[in-house]
Structure formats: structure tokens, C-alpha cells
Amino acid sequence: MTESQIIEKERSRETETAILEAARNLLAEGGLEALSMRAVASKVGLSATAIYHWFQNKEDLVDRVVLHGFRRSEAYMWKAIEDLPAGSMDRVAALGEAYIRFALENREYFKIIFAIQTPAPRHIDDVPGQGGYRVLRQCVVEAMEAGNIRRVDADLVVLFLWSLVHGLVTIFMACDPKDLLAEAGCCNDVDEKDLTLELFDRFRAMVRIGLEPDDLRGGGSDA
């Protein structure tokens, strides 16, 4: 392959990533409705049909935008635990909180991943669990060995935690948080920042319901 060919390949990649970035921005600003082929194209300075040279169709484009977004979740997870002691429950809690933060900051991605018409269901690595699954599993195993989590099947615990935090955050994304918190006996109204903190609290409390080892039971009271 000649030098000029390499340069051309790079230039190609540039337009491809430019399209992806334009699509990402439109998605973040105005949701799926705002992401039209023509809108993307005009942001990149191309005609709409040019996109079809780089992506098979709109679904393909959207998919790649979302997947690229989710790939950042692993970094999110690692960063959340790096300063916390290995084997601690704080690490597990921090992962849950990172998941909550990531979900609230990337609602559009979550909506799409869990809503789009998908004939062939997604591979697990293409979902925010992703590398997150492995990070979480490692933390769970370490916490078990340190005696901070009851000794049951580790994969079950991981699925438990993932379901718990994912369910919590999607429920709060779909319902009016005010209703939800009122129902749970808390009648303050909340803004976006409080919601994050509220979800942190709920998550920690739920984990306390579930994963405390037997010898720590009964000590910390619940409200």
C-alpha cells in the first residue's frame, strides 16, 4: 500500500468519524427525532446520500453512535473505584453510583439501546454492562474474599447488582421522580442533581438489604 493510499484511508476515516460525531451531537441535543440523515449530512457539509457510503442505513449509524457511547462506560467504572480500597463495599457502591451517573448523563443512549427494534438481539458486550460486567465481577469476588459480601454464587450477585441498579435508574427515568419518592415516603421535590444523590442513597440502602454478611446484620438500622 502506497503512502498516498494510507493518507486517503485516514482522510476517509476522518469523514466517517465526522459523521459519527455530528450524529452524536444531534442525538444528545434533540433525541432520535433530531437525528435525521439530512441533518447529519448538513452538519458535516455533505449530501444526505453520501452517508450511505459509510453506513449501511440509519439504524447502522445510530447503532455505532450508541455503541461508541457505551464503550466509554468501562472507563467510567474504573475511574469510579481506583481510589477506593480493594475488597471494600465502597467499591461496589461506587460502581453502582457510576452506573447511575452514566445513565442519567446518557439517557438518549439508554432509551435507544432498550427500545430499538432489534431482530437479532444485542451481544452483551454492546450494552452498558460491557467491560463493566467484568469490573463489577472482580469487585464482587474481592469483596467476598474480604468477608464483606455473603458467600453465594458470584455471577448471581453480579446479576443481582446489575438488575438492581439498572432497574432503579430506568424506573426513575420513566416515572416522575416526585411521584416515586412521594410513594416511598419522601415528599421533597427534587432537581436533577438531587435525583442523582437520591438514587445513590436508595441504591446503597438496597444493597444493605441484600448483600450484608450475616455477622453484620442488625447493627445499622434502616429509616
Next chain:
Amino acid sequence: MTESQIIEKERSRETETAILEAARNLLAEGGLEALSMRAVASKVGLSATAIYHWFQNKEDLVDRVVLHGFRRSEAYMWKAIEDLPAGSMDRVAALGEAYIRFALENREYFKIIFAIQTPAPRHIDDVPGQGGYRVLRQCVVEAMEAGNIRRVDADLVVLFLWSLVHGLVTIFMACDPKDLLAEAGCCNDVDEKDLTLELFDRFRAMVRIGLEPDDLRGGGSDA
């Protein structure tokens, strides 16, 4: 109001519900994409624009279809527990299983509720938790009084269970179940029916992780 007026009102209601039913069928068969105003209209034998006399716009129509679907969830829940002893954990498990079944049988509704662009977030009663919330809460309180659930804040336990089962089912709806079960150490491939049973098992096991009272701990082992 004269008799003829009443008859006319009823006839009106008939076309309105006919539209709703047509929309519901299209949604169940082909998802949101298949539900176009023109498709609905032609199923009812009207022109597309006639629908706008009964519904403000497409979003309004879809919303009412989904809400009507979710209102059935409460009946689903009640029926699931009626033959089981009050205060038993079987009732709690049965509610979880009913939620799983309902979700898998109404994927489209779930996709929409948790995906649609909603400027003003939904009221909690418009979400499958709904009356389900109250059914579940009652069962939890009864199970606590019977000593089958640790005595912690009841609303927290309800949110815990709801998050758990909702997270579990939405994760499995978004990912390839094969990947997910392989990751959790189970390498059988599953069809739709097995998936339901698998989710039942996972849910029961997760609840066992969490809600068993202290004096029952250690007895039943996990795989």
C-alpha cells in the same frame, strides 16, 4: 340529554375504541414502525385525518394504547397471588413472576413507556408498577408481619423488589439471553418459554439473597 344523543355518544365511543384496538394490534404485530396513522385508519375504514378528531396526535394515540395495556397489569398481579397464602414469600415471588410474564408478553409496551420522548415525565400510575405497586406493598407488609421478610422500611423493600425484577427483565430484553446466561455460568441455549422460567429462577434466587430474615440464613444453599 336525549336518547338519540346517548346513542350517538356510544357510537362515537365505538369508533374511538375501534381506533385504539386497531392501533394496539398494529403495535403488537409490527412495533411502533408499523403503527402509522394511515395504517390505523385503513384498518378501521376511515381516512387518516379522521383520527385527529379522536386523538390529539400520534403520541396521544400511542400513549392511550400503552396505558390501556398497562392497566391490565393490576389484574395480572391480583390473579397471580389469589390462590397463595397471605403473608407467604410465595406471594412475593408470584408477583415477580407475573411481572416477568407480563413484560415478556408486552415487550412493545415496555419499549415505548421507557423510550418515548416525554417532556413531562409520566405519573407513576401510568407505569406498570401502577396498582401493582399497592398489591406488592400489601404483600410485603403481610410477609413482614408473618416474619418472612426482614423488618426494614416497607417502601424501600417494594422499590427494591420492583427495581430488581424490572432491571432483570429489561436487561434480558435488550441483550441476547444466550450471552447473558453464558456469562452467569449456564450454557444451555434457551427459547422463549425457557427464558421465562430462567428469569423466574434468577428472580427467586435474588430475592433469597436479599429478603430472607436472619434466622433462616445459611439453611438453603445457593448453587
Next chain:
DNA sequence: AACGTTAATTTAACAGTGTTAACTTAACGA
């Protein structure tokens, strides 16, 4: 019986959508 009103519906049209086919333009190696 005629009139105005209202509900229910239609046709025509608009702006926007994803997507395809056919054509151009430019750069490259043989």
C-alpha cells in the same frame, strides 16, 4: 319546514423522512 350549529369525516396539500438508482468527479496504478 327551514335555519344554524355541531360532530364526524373527507380530500388536497405541505414539509419532512429514509432510501435507491444513476450520474459525476477525482485520484490511482497499469
Next chain:
DNA sequence: TCGTTAAGTTAACACTGTTAAATTAACGTT
């Protein structure tokens, strides 16, 4: 110079949700 390939264009198609204006039918009132 020729053919090939990549990158991009224009024109067009069959849709989409939605609006405005016109129509039809039934009603209560005068």
C-alpha cells in the same frame, strides 16, 4: 491514456405526521 475504484452528487420514490378547507349528516330551535 485507459479502466477502476472511491467519494460524492442530483433526482426521484414512497412513505411519514399533520394542517386547512370543504363536505356530509344529524340535531334542536325558530
